[in-house]
Amino acid sequence: MNYEEYEENLLSFSRLFEEGFKKPNFKTKKFTELWYDVDVLMCREALSGPFYHVDMYYNCDYVFEGEHEWFKEIRSCEDFLNWCLSIIKLYKSKINQVDSIIPDEKEDKQIMLLQADIMEKLSFMVYDIQKDRWKFIKKPYSDNIQ
Numbered sequence: 001m002n003y004e005e006y007e008e009n010l011l012s013f014s015r016l017f018e019e020g021f022k023k024p025n026f027k028t029k030k031f032t033e034l035w036y037d038v039d040v041l042m043c044r045e046a047l048s049g050p051f052y053h054v055d056m057y058y059n060c061d062y063v064f065e066g067e068h069e070w071f072k073e074i075r076s077c078e079d080f081l082n083w084c085l086s087i088i089k090l091y092k093s094k095i096n097q098v099d100s101i102i103p104d105e106k107e108d109k110q111i112m113l114l115q116a117d118i119m120e121k122l123s124f125m126v127y128d129i130q131k132d133r134w135k136f137i138k139k140p141y142s143d144n145i146q
Contacts, residue, residue: 001128001132001135003135003136006129006132006133006135006136009125009128009129010054010058010129012125013054013055013122013125013126013129014055016118016121016122016125017051017052017054017055017122019115019118020051020115020118020119020121020122021048021051021115021119023035024108024111024112024115026108026111027104027105027107027108028102028104028105028108030098030105030108031098031100031105031108031109031111031112032108034094034095034098034112035112037094038091038094038095038112044087044091044119046070046087047084047087047088047119047122047123049070050062050063050080050126051122051126054126054129054130058129058133059129059130059133060080060126060130061130063080064076064080071083077127077130077131078127080126080127080130081123081124081126081127084119084120084123084126085120085123088116088119088120088123091116091119092113092116095109095112095113095116096113
């Protein structure tokens, strides 16, 4: 990845981040409740922390420091990617367990699955951003905060 691709990846990430994590305007109570349930139960918010950090600071270095309980086992970009994908896989399976009968439910379910697909794409983007970021900066992260 060259610098232009890296920079474009960051811009694309920022655009997708909000789309993947904002609360949709569901048409049904069933999927509104499901969204809240899986958000809390499936640790989706655990993904939003590192992703937010990438959006704001262009990295999620804190994940690899082993100081936060959620990330104790994460030591590499590959570990982090696998952790993200396992959460998303469980998230999708919970969504797919819910029957959608009426058209509004089907639409709400598709919205949730689309968000899950976006989270998956964001996971791969974070992997690339985190893995390649040291190629493009001269100083460690803490010296780059303005």
